Amino acid sequence: MRILASDPVAEKGLNILREEGFIVDEKIKLSEEELIKIIPQYDALIVRSETKVTARIIEAAENLKIIGRAGVGVDNIDLAAASKKGIIVVNSPEGNTIAAAEHTIALMMALLRNIPQAHAALKAGKWLRKEFTGYELRGKTVGIIGLGRIGTAVAKRVKAFETRVIGYDPFISEERAQMLGITLMPLEELLQNADIVTMHLPLNNETRNLINRERLKLMKKSAFIINCARGGIIDEEALYEALKAGEIAGAALDVFAKEPLTESPLFELQNVIVTPHLGASTKEAQINVAIDVAREIANVLKGGLAQNAVNFPAMDKESYQRLKPYINLAEKLGNFLAQILSGGLLAAEIVYNGLAFKEETRPLTLAALKGLLDPLLMEKVNYVNAPVVAKERGIKVRETVMENGADYTNLITLKVTTEKGERIIAGTLFRNNEPRIVQIDQYRVDVVPEGYKLFVPHKDQPLMIGRVGLILGEKGINIAGMQLGRLTPGGDAVMVLSLDHPADGDSIKAIAEIPGIYEVKAVSL
Numbered sequence: 001m002r003i004l005a006s007d008p009v010a011e012k013g014l015n016i017l018r019e020e021g022f023i024v025d026e027k028i029k030l031s032e033e034e035l036i037k038i039i040p041q042y043d044a045l046i047v048r049s050e051t052k053v054t055a056r057i058i059e060a061a062e063n064l065k066i067i068g069r070a071g072v073g074v075d076n077i078d079l080a081a082a083s084k085k086g087i088i089v090v091n092s093p094e095g096n097t098i099a100a101a102e103h104t105i106a107l108m109m110a111l112l113r114n115i116p117q118a119h120a121a122l123k124a125g126k127w128l129r130k131e132f133t134g135y136e137l138r139g140k141t142v143g144i145i146g147l148g149r150i151g152t153a154v155a156k157r158v159k160a161f162e163t164r165v166i167g168y169d170p171f172i173s174e175e176r177a178q179m180l181g182i183t184l185m186p187l188e189e190l191l192q193n194a195d196i197v198t199m200h201l202p203l204n205n206e207t208r209n210l211i212n213r214e215r216l217k218l219m220k221k222s223a224f225i226i227n228c229a230r231g232g233i234i235d236e237e238a239l240y241e242a243l244k245a246g247e248i249a250g251a252a253l254d255v256f257a258k259e260p261l262t263e264s265p266l267f268e269l270q271n272v273i274v275t276p277h278l279g280a281s282t283k284e285a286q287i288n289v290a291i292d293v294a295r296e297i298a299n300v301l302k303g304g305l306a307q308n309a310v311n312f313p314a315m316d317k318e319s320y321q322r323l324k325p326y327i328n329l330a331e332k333l334g335n336f337l338a339q340i341l342s343g344g345l346l347a348a349e350i351v352y353n354g355l356a357f358k359e360e361t362r363p364l365t366l367a368a369l370k371g372l373l374d375p376l377l378m379e380k381v382n383y384v385n386a387p388v389v390a391k392e393r394g395i396k397v398r399e400t401v402m403e404n405g406a407d408y409t410n411l412i413t414l415k416v417t418t419e420k421g422e423r424i425i426a427g428t429l430f431r432n433n434e435p436r437i438v439q440i441d442q443y444r445v446d447v448v449p450e451g452y453k454l455f456v457p458h459k460d461q462p463l464m465i466g467r468v469g470l471i472l473g474e475k476g477i478n479i480a481g482m483q484l485g486r487l488t489p490g491g492d493a494v495m496v497l498s499l500d501h502p503a504d505g506d507s508i509k510a511i512a513e514i515p516g517i518y519e520v521k522a523v524s525l
């Protein structure tokens with residue numbers, strides 16, 4: 001399999017992929033058209049923030065299974081397009097946290113002490129001291145907007161400078177803020193109180209131009225603002241005006257609305273210092289992020305699940321290990337049901353009984369949907385696009401979680417409604433995580449969800465098993481196992497045969513013609 005790195009990524013990460021036997025090409029600074037041309041050859045794409053992974057590129061990516069963002073922000077990737085196409089997008093949420101936090105502190109100190117300006121002046125032969133008198137950080141109020149990984153790392157570090165830290169983040173609790181020693185307050189209040197405001201939140205439709213003209217006016221005339229998160233969170237035109245008019249004291253910017261950026265009115269202002277998106281650019285961070293995404297890509301390309309997928313529920317290692325056998329089971333249940341269904345699919349309900357499902361069921365639901373939809377549809381369905389595909393087709397998906405209420409300690413039941421009625425399948429894990437289908441429709445069974453099966457509902461009467469066995473035996477198809485389920489003697493029954501080879505069309509037809517056989521469905525798991 002082939003992997004393309006279209007931005008500079010640390011060799012240590014790429015070598016992990018090469019050692020795993022993948023071919024890795026490094027081609028940087030490609031245009032959109034160039035990428036569209038070559039992307040069909042690749043199974044995985046690695047980017048940093050420079051490559052814009054547009055819907056057009058994703059559309060052309062016939063073989064792409066995963067996009068690895070060697071860093072945090074995924075705003076350069078069209079996530080909706082990737083999800084629709086079933087392409088997993090992973091990032092490295094922690095690999096560059098410290099690099100970005102330290103760069104923020106570096107910018108903060110440089111801004112307060114005029115270091116870039118003094119440096120430039122002295123190198124130009126000017127020994128200026130009075131002009132570059134700065135400010136101390138001690139005793140100042142630092143306002144942090146966005147208290148995630150980098151925001152909290154910045155908080156910890158500025159506290160060492162004996163500052164007061166205030167914060168705004170609508171998604172963190174008062175308790176967490178208290179634990180971090182940060183006073184939470186509304187955005188407007190933070191802007192009015194902070195001596196230094198620093199951004200550590202993602203760019204999205206809610207946060208674009210969050211710091212606009214009106215909000216800049218709330219800040220103290222003596223205040224500084226830092227953006228080491230994403231360009232576009234501060235309105236650059238409004239910032240220019242506020243700085244020029246002396247409404248705030250200065251700004252440090254690592255990121256810009258349009259990148260790369262080499263010319264801007266902001267660059268002409270003495271009280272603005274800038275770096276070209278260097279927040280994550282340390283040797284250590286680049287190795288961390290490259291290794292993180294390389295491991296994810298290798299795992300996904302070898303059939304595993306991603307742990308840091310942005311468009312798939314994230315799981316820590318422990319949850320992943322615990323849930324993996326259930327994820328496989330859920331997929332098999334969906335897959336089995338898909339192969340015995342008839343009629344258009346209208347709705348799917350997944351019921352979880354048992355404590356195993358107390359914390360997390362989303363990956364299981366996605367797996368059940370993938371298993372169910374993939375055999376039914378022409379397009380490739382995977383964990384990522386399964387909900388999109390279901391929604392597009394108007395299939396209603398419902399999830400019910402109950403701590404108990406079933407005959408098994410932990411049970412997954414998939415009920416689907418088609419134009420022709422309802423069908424049910426249920427499964428559990430036996431000892432040593434051995435998966436078992438324990439119910440199909442109203443029948444109790446004990447079927448290992450693996451290999452070739454024949455699902456044969458029939459009338460409970462003598463000779464049924466014998467005649468089915470004979471037809472298969474004459475074709476040299478060995479029956480490895482058989483399960484029978486019936487409701488009442490002489491009533492409706494079902495046999496599920498496990499075969500060493502798939503049954504051929506003629507045998508299936510011959511079995512279907514046996515009087516008392518209601519239907520025959522070949523299932524391959």
Ligand SMILES: NC(=O)c1ccc[n+]([C@@H]2O[C@H](COP(=O)([O-])OP(=O)(O)OC[C@H]3O[C@@H](n4cnc5c(N)ncnc54)[C@H](O)[C@@H]3O)[C@@H](O)[C@H]2O)c1
Pocket residue numbers: 072073074093096097100145146147148149150151168169170171172200201202203206207228229230254255277278279280281
């Ligand atoms: N300059 C760089 O090179 C560089 C390096 C790494 C990360 N980043 C950027 O830094 C930012 C933060 O990264 P992180 O790893 O800390 O992410 P994170 O996901 O850990 O934290 C983001 C925080 O922002 C908060 N948030 C979301 N919307 C908000 C809003 N409207 N107002 C206030 N808070 C809001 C979230 O609740 C979360 O706590 C991201 O934009 C990331 O892309 C930049």
Ligand SMILES: O=C(O)[C@H](O)COP(=O)(O)O
Pocket residue numbers: 048049050070071072073074096277278279280281
């Ligand atoms: O979101 C990130 O991780 C940073 O902005 C880093 O971007 P980069 O990988 O292009 O340096």
